Amino acid sequence: xxxxxxxxxxxxxxxxxxxxxxxxxxxxxxxxxxxxxxxxxxxxxxxxxxxxxxxxxxxxxxxxxxxxxxxxxxxxxxxxxxxxxxxxxxxxxxxxxxxxxxxxxxxxxxxxxxxxxxxxxxxxxxxxxxxxxxxxxxxxxxxxxxxxxxxxxxxxxxxxxxxxxxxxxxxxxxxxxxxxxxxxxxxxxxx
Amino acid sequence: xxxxxxxxxxxxxxxxxxxxxxxxxxxxxxxxxxxxxxxxxxxxxxxxxxxxxxxxxxxxxxxxxxxxxxxxxxxxxxxxxxxxxxxxxxxxxxxxxxxxxxxxxxxxxxxxxxxxxxxxxxxxxxxxxxxxxxxxxxxxxxxxxxxxxxxxxxxxxxxxxxxxxxx
Numbered sequence: 359x360x361x362x363x364x365x366x367x368x369x370x371x372x373x374x375x376x377x378x379x380x381x382x383x384x385x386x387x388x389x390x391x392x393x394x395x396x397x398x399x400x401x402x403x404x405x406x407x408x409x410x411x412x413x414x415x416x417x418x419x420x421x422x423x424x425x426x427x428x429x430x431x432x433x434x435x436x437x438x439x440x441x442x443x444x445x446x447x448x449x450x451x452x453x454x455x456x457x458x459x460x461x462x463x464x465x466x467x468x469x470x471x472x473x474x475x476x477x478x479x480x481x482x483x484x485x486x487x488x489x490x491x492x493x494x495x496x497x498x499x500x501x502x503x504x505x506x507x508x509x510x511x512x513x514x515x516x517x518x519x520x521x522x523x524x525x526x527x528x529x530x531x532x533x534x535x536x537x538x539x540x541x542x543x544x545x546x547x548x549x
Numbered sequence: 550x551x552x553x554x555x556x557x558x559x560x561x562x563x564x565x566x567x568x569x570x571x572x573x574x575x576x577x578x579x580x581x582x583x584x585x586x587x588x589x590x591x592x593x594x595x596x597x598x599x600x601x602x603x604x605x606x607x608x609x610x611x612x613x614x615x616x617x618x619x620x621x622x623x624x625x626x627x628x629x630x631x632x633x634x635x636x637x638x639x640x641x642x643x644x645x646x647x648x649x650x651x652x653x654x655x656x657x658x659x660x661x662x663x664x665x666x667x668x669x670x671x672x673x674x675x676x677x678x679x680x681x682x683x684x685x686x687x688x689x690x691x692x693x694x695x696x697x698x699x700x701x702x703x704x705x706x707x708x709x710x711x712x713x714x715x716x
Contacts (some may be wrong), residue, residue, distance in 0.1 A: 378678065386671070396660070446614040478601050478644060480618045502645040503601060513602075 408510040409518070409526050417524075418505050420473055422498040423485065428473065430524065437470045437547045438520040442500070442511050444479040445487035450515045453533040453540075454491040460540040461495040469548050475500045477514050521547045586627040594623050594633050597650040598640055607650070 409415055419429040430438060441457060443450040457472065464470035474497035476484045481499065488497055500506050509518055512531070519528040528543040595609035602615045609620075619640075626636045640648050652658040 378675075389671075393664070444615065446618060478615060480622045483618055499643065501643060503647075504645075
């Protein structure tokens with residue numbers, strides 16, 4: 359009997375601290391989950407690897423230094439050599455002449471297209487670089503770094519070679535050491 | 550009489566020559582750009598830009614050649630009369646939003662600006678609520694709160710009294 363008089367329901371209820379409304383608790387959890395989902399999405403996106411060998415490369419458009427636009431979807435049926443470079447990149451200069459020689463070799467056949475993508479560069483220096491090495495194939499800036507984000511490049515030079523169906527077949531990280539190395543990657547895709 | 554005619558004529562010819570010379574000089578100066586901006590002016594713009602090649606290093610202190618070229622580009626644009634905002638727009642357009650020190654206020658980027666203050670306000674609301682409810686907690690009926698030490702819980706105190714009675 360004494361125990362009953364010790365704690366009355368009313369006293370117990372008043373002594374207990376007031377709880378938050380249910381909607382506040384639910385909202386807090388929803389916000390927390392949304393925040394965690396956002397972090398997961400961001401991390402997942404940033405950790406996605408580059409386009410893998412044999413993957414289909416998403417279509418992209420390069421705006422050339424001549425102001426014209428060149429879309430890869432219009433180049434279906436041709437081997438596409440995508441070379442990332444920059445005027446401030448010394449290793450790019452090692453392969454510049456070989457790439458131009460390779461372009462001159464494949465140009466008459468019309469089965470191979472070279473696309474130079476100028477990465478994080480300034481236009482006057484880029485034009486000067488093209489002029490210095492006599493590069494005549496299609497070149498343009500990587501506007502908003504949209505193309506380099508497709509391939510998730512780590513630096514320059516990097517070269518990606520797509521077959522006639524738009525699938526990635528060869529990747530070269532760093533400069534080509536010789537014309538033979540370039541042809542060794544392209545010839546099997548042309549024939 | 551001739552002197553009176555010759556002197557004003559000479560004076561007039563001199564004025565015309567000077568005006569013509571000034572006009573030619575002005576025309577010659579027109580195509581020239583403004584004064585070359587100082588390093589401080591360039592760095593004032595560069596410190597709010599980041600080159601993707603050197604992550605997390607502001608453009609004004611980045612030592613690479615790529616960043617030096619970017620600073621030259623800023624200098625050229627300042628000399629051409631562009632404002633800081635116009636130059637930032639140019640860089641964002643050419644190199645992406647990630648070169649900006651602050652993400653532009655659009656799309657999902659708004660979360661960066663909205664979430665922290667919202668979380669802060671939510672936290673303040675929770676703290677205030679908990680503090681207010683702690684202050685308002687009434688004493689247990691029948692127990693004089695003045696008799697209790699300030700740190701004692703009335704419920705515990707009463708429980709102890711009841712246990713003492715039993716002993």
